[in-house]
Amino acid sequence: MTPTRRQLMTTALTLGALHLFPGMSAAQARRLVFATFTGSWEEAHAAVLVPAFRKANNNAEITLDPMLSVDQIAKVKAALQNPPIDVMLHDPGPALQAIEQGLVEPFPVAQSAHYKDLIKDAQDDMGPAPFFQVVGITYNPDKIKTPPTSWTDIWKPEFKGRVGITNLNSTLGTGWLVEIARMRGGSEANVEAGFKAIEELKPNLAAVAANPGQLATLYQQGQIDIGPGNFNAIQILKARGVPVEFVAPKEGAIAFKTTIHIVKNSPNKELAAKLIDASLSPEVQKVLMDAPYLIVPTNTKVAIGGEVAKLLAKNHEEMKKKFVFQDWRKINEQRAQWIDRFNREIKI
Amino acid sequence: MTARASPARYDAKLALPLAAFFAVFFLAPLAILVFVSLHTDPSMTALGLTQYAKFLLDPFSLSVLAGTLWVGVEVTALCLLLGFPLAWAYVRAPRWAQVAMIWVILLPLLTSVVVRTFAWIVILGRQGIVNATLLELGVVDGPLRLLYTEGGMVVALAQVQMPLMVLPLITALSRLDPNLLDASAALGAGYWRTFFKVVLPLTIPGIVAGCLLTYAAAITAFITQTLIGGGQLLYMPMYLYQQASTLNNWPFAAAISIIFLVAVLLAVSLFNSLGRLSKGHAQA
CATH class of the missing domain: 3.40.190.10 (Periplasmic binding protein-like II)
Incomplete structure (x- = not known):
């Protein structure tokens, strides 16, 4: 493959940056970075997902770096060899762009405890959907x-x-x-x-x-x-x-699926996969479904209750019938x- | 002579850190922006001028540009119209009143632009202060649509940017020698004649500075433009945000920024030369 102009430029910029900031090449040892969305998403993830992940993973260090999808894509694209983010969260439009641009690593489905329990529409190894x-x-x-x-x-x-x-x-x-x-x-x-x-x-x-x-x-x-x-x-x-x-x-x-992705060339791939698995787990999804978060779960092991059951669907079977999914x-x-x-x- | 020349040399050297800062954080990104804008496709594989052609040959895009520049003119005119009397009153007021007034003038600068803008949503809404008052007085039968209209947005922008106009005007007006006004009156000129023949020409530098600041701030005010203007009034900042963020079309977004930048520079230098012309006229 002949390198495109963009790749050449990115490489040149990266090399230049490495000279300017020698500390950057030692970034392998940094903690896991999860770019969630701002606002209520960040609150929900800081309060529920992060503690659950740390508890299950020997108190592993993690940083929440909330930003818009477009900023996640821009930051990863600007430093593809050494991305500053390990896990991205996307709406369906940007998710496909990120995948097409080669910014995403496949999620190791075989090692996941919860992937198989997701409803069909949420299963995608390039980025499963923990929430709707x-x-x-x-x-x-x-x-x-x-x-x-x-x-x-x-x-x-x-x-x-x-x-x-x-x-x-x-x-x-x-x-x-x-x-x-x-x-x-x-x-x-x-x-x-x-x-x-x-x-x-x-x-x-x-x-x-x-x-x-x-x-x-x-x-x-x-x-x-x-x-x-x-x-x-x-x-x-x-x-x-x-x-x-x-x-x-x-x-x-x-x-809409909100999908979660491992960033290509992430130095923390294993932990990234563990964080994603935590987000797919029925325990985390159950808490996030209840007030005040009210996030619609995708794991079929979660018994639908509360406002979600009252206003949307009583179980995942009904969800499949009542929800309109788009291509x-x-x-x-x-x-x-x-x-x-x-x-x-x-x-x- | 040498003693006087040497501080000048020091001055130039002292500006070096700032110059380096600008080179790295302003000129270099600007060069990258120009480079990005010279690509023909969003994945940036081929060079060409198609992005510029796409914008400059499209009547819709040009109308967005003209609309944005025109909003700046409206906001600046409104700021000048309301700001000049305010600055005048400030300069004439007793000391204690000046303290209170400068506080009121500066207050908008001390609150976040988002907060100021949200206040305007409350004022302009269907159940907002303006509509409630008009309904109460029986002036209108139903609530007027003020939010998400250009008129509402211009008023909100004028308030948000007002300090940028008033502060240079205050500086210019306080430099004005009051004896000149007395002299003008003593020679038989009325208030208006004095204003147009003495006050206005002498405060031209303040007016130009205030107008430039207000104009530049108004046309680039992304937050106020989108919050009060809404999603269907399209101005340049929103246009390029849309292309860059929703559509990931960086070359077109970069071309829009460059065109916008050039257009603003042209408008600003036009205004500057108008200011210089009228100054010459005043001295003649």
């Missing part, structure tokens, strides 16, 4: 007395100027577009119908937020009363006293064009 994120309808129960039941309810004239969505930068926004396209005969490869649906939604649209976090705060301000939302983010808001409710629409709630490999192919089109067409 689930998108359904969010609404303000103080203002909307009849709970919505279907995605189509959002188009009702009574919600004129009260609907909020996000743009396609987020997994939530893109996944939702694909789902409404699917309901009108489209698919992951053709979202024409989805764009038409958003066009028809314009009279109802009060806000197109830049990310899901912003969308959630708009319920607090009374700016919007209904729209798509992430189960776990909405439940956290609800626990803090914001008037929001989550319902899984009858078409099925959209489910992100297909979605990634055209996502850039969709974002471009959304930029141009969606103005309210």
Whole structure:
């Protein structure tokens, strides 16, 4: 294989950096670094996953370094021979990019105690999914007395100027577009119908937020009363006293895998695999499923309970039936064009 | 003469650490940015100018650029309009009032921009202070949409960037010799004539400095632009963030940054020369 320009540049930069900071070449001995997401993810992992991992692994040292998916990819890509991170956490879109760019090491499935217990959709040796994120309808129960039941309810004239969505930068926004396209005969490869649906939604649209976090705060301000939302983010808001409710629409709630990966060339591969195994374990997933975390588990040994059972599915069998999984490999192919089109067409 | 020349030589040497710092942490990354922008595809295998062509030949991209530059003009004009009287009042106020006023002026700088911006979400929301007051007074029938509109965003940006305008204006106005105003009045000029013929020309350096700072801060204010402008008002910072982070298209993102940088430099030097022109006019 002839080296590409990028590889040459990376190598040159790395060599230069090694000269500047000789300590870096001794990085083999560093502790395990897990790049989780910021916010509630970090809190959950610091409180539950890290203690469980350390207990099972002779108090092994570990650092949580929370950052966005894109920053994880950038940091690993910039130092592929000696990555500063050992374990990455990704949404489906970035996960596939990381795998395609060769930043990921396969997870040693044979040595894992829990991999075989995961539901089928969560099994992938390039990065198993310890958790699901689930998108359904969010609404303000103080203002909307009849709970919505279907995605189509959002188009009702009574919600004129009260609907909020996000743009396609987020997994939530893109996944939702694909789902409404699917309901009108489209698919992951053709979202024409989805764009038409958003066009028809314009009279109802009060806000197109830049990310899901912003969308959630708009319920607090009374700016919007209904729209798509992430189960776990909405439940956290609800626990803090914001008037929001989550319902899984009858078409099925959209489910995304949150996948966990060993970084290529990690100096701590064994510990990285152990951390991943801890995240797949029923013990950790059970605690993370309960309040205040409410993260949807993927291990079939976890008995579904609490809010997850009440609002989403009573067991993993039902989960398979009620969740809508999407083909992100297909979605990634055209996502850039969709974002471009959304930029141009969606103005309210 | 030699005694006077030697400090100058020291001065140049003293700037070396900073120059080295800039070379390593500003010029080098900028060079890498230019290099990245010269690739034709996201995986960076071939060189070419396609990213620049893609932007400069696309009316939509150009409208994003123009829109961003125009928002800067609006914010700067609003800041100047509101900031000048404030700076004027400050300079004229008694000592004790000045202490209170400088505190109020500086306060926005001491709070995080995220916190300031969230306050504006509360003010501009459907149930926010503005809408509540208008509804109470019966001016409007239903709540107005203020959040996620360009108007709302310009107002919020103006408040957030206000100290950058007011502080240079205060400096310029306090250097103004009050005798000049008295002289102008004694010679028969009214308030407005004095203002336009004496005050304004003499404070041009402060105005230029304030406008440049406000302008540069307003057009690059990613946080305020996205929080108050939302996800469908697209400006350059969001545009390049989208390309770099969501789409991993670094060459296009790099090209957008370079084009943005050049456009801002052009706007700034245009303004600078306007300032110089009007100064010449004042002296004539």
